[in-house]
Amino acid sequence: MIYLPLYDGVNWFEIGVEKGAKIEMPKMNNPRKGKKFVFYGTSIMQGGCACRPGMVATSILQRDLNIECVNVAISGEGKMDTYMARALAEIPDVEAFIIDPIPNCTKNMCDSLTYGFVNILRQARPNVPIIMVEGPMYSYAKYSSFYGKYLPQKNYEFHKNYLKLRAENPKNLYYVDCENLWGPDN
Template sequence: MRYIGLMALALIGSGIRADIAWHDASALTVEGRGWTDTEARYDRLPARARGQVPPSVWGLSKDSAGMAIRFQTDASEVEVRWSLTSDNLAMPHMAATGVSGVDLYELIGKRWVFVGNGRPRVKDGNTARFALGGKGAHDLRLYLPLYNGVTKVEIGVPEGSMLRPGPVAEPRSRIVYYGTSIAQGGCASRPGTAHVAILGRLLNREMVNLGFSGSGRMEPEVAALIAELPAAMFVIDCLWNMDEGSIVTRVVELAAAIRKLHPDVPIVFVGQSHIVTGQHPTRFTRLQEQAVAELRRKGFTGLHLVPGARLLGDDGEGTVDGVHPTDLGMMRQAEALAPALARILRSRPREAPRRP
């Protein structure tokens, strides 16, 4: 009895409650996971992509950007415990809370509301506790790190509390977003403030984030993998990583790869963002528009262009370094893209069923 008492005191002293029941988050609803045949449970590409895609893409696919755990509980507070794949918790221009932290949101009515952020301190065994207001069931989403991977994520609730998976989206209702470091989430202060995550909340859609920092180059091998995924829409936002000489060819090849398996699914090409308004449309944006015009002449339909001019605003305040958005820039991007994407989705003759 004395041993049990000392153990309880030790747990209290460490910040871990003795009456918490821990559950493996992978048994709940994992959102943003394009493939299930992965090397590790929170990888973003299938195991067979190793050696097929460029090494930089493969390495970045180990980051859990865009993934989230959807679950429901009647507990008044929730604890989260997560371990990371890397001890590089932050970057010079991006906070540890975004690189390696977790974000909890609650669905209240029809709106997702921020609950709190879990701050990483070590590679293994990070913990965070979140108080939930009100009584009854809580519908929650836990966003995972943007520029780090996770080896394990656990959800803790008081013993006897209800914990169950959240609703599962029909794969054909998801939006696949392929792009650069900006799409991956650089440099959001938290996982939930990355513009792809914000878009998911604004559009009420599960997002599959295939942003690869410095490596969104539309390679044929990557294009073939992206085309495998069922989706309601494909968004292509790669211009910051492209070489001028390859843009037209790769846009054409990527669209053809998607169209081969998805004849009617909209493909949206996003123009290059730039903090200097006089630079719009940029040379790279014009080349992308040229490629889309070529595809339309060949009979391709369902191709859409979103200009880059409004993505960051006109005051130069939307980035941390002239390229990567701050939270302000991320919100501006999401608010500029959301109406355009919503219009395109509404214009589809038939749409896949959506989750509750």
């Protein structure tokens, strides 16, 4: 697997091989063809914070789980627009949708757009699980009045919509709160 730069274009690309070597198709599907995870979110999900392309969260999951991960995360624009939900719903053979838009959304967006966005996916793909992920409370947020105040409010609105959606139909809808996003080393 070759990971190309996330933010720089490639003008020239060469692969060096030893004399007499052959490049052949892999003996196993990697990633496995067919079902795929579809990730939607912000530049964080896109890989804007990864130290190199292979360290993007979706790239790591794809290698570890041997399943195709479609990364539809958009820097600054993961704002739960209706047209994006419709576009995601058209992707074939989806195993699960993972939705992580909170850092790009305002409190009002989390309140007014979440329900419709998720419902478009549910109506188009009623048997496909949807995993809603809260915005992470980064370590510095505890010391920042802006993040410390507004992130919990955005998460609250997002979660409120999750509860409403779950009350209507609990099937295939999951929620990851920010408390469960960090390991013991944070």
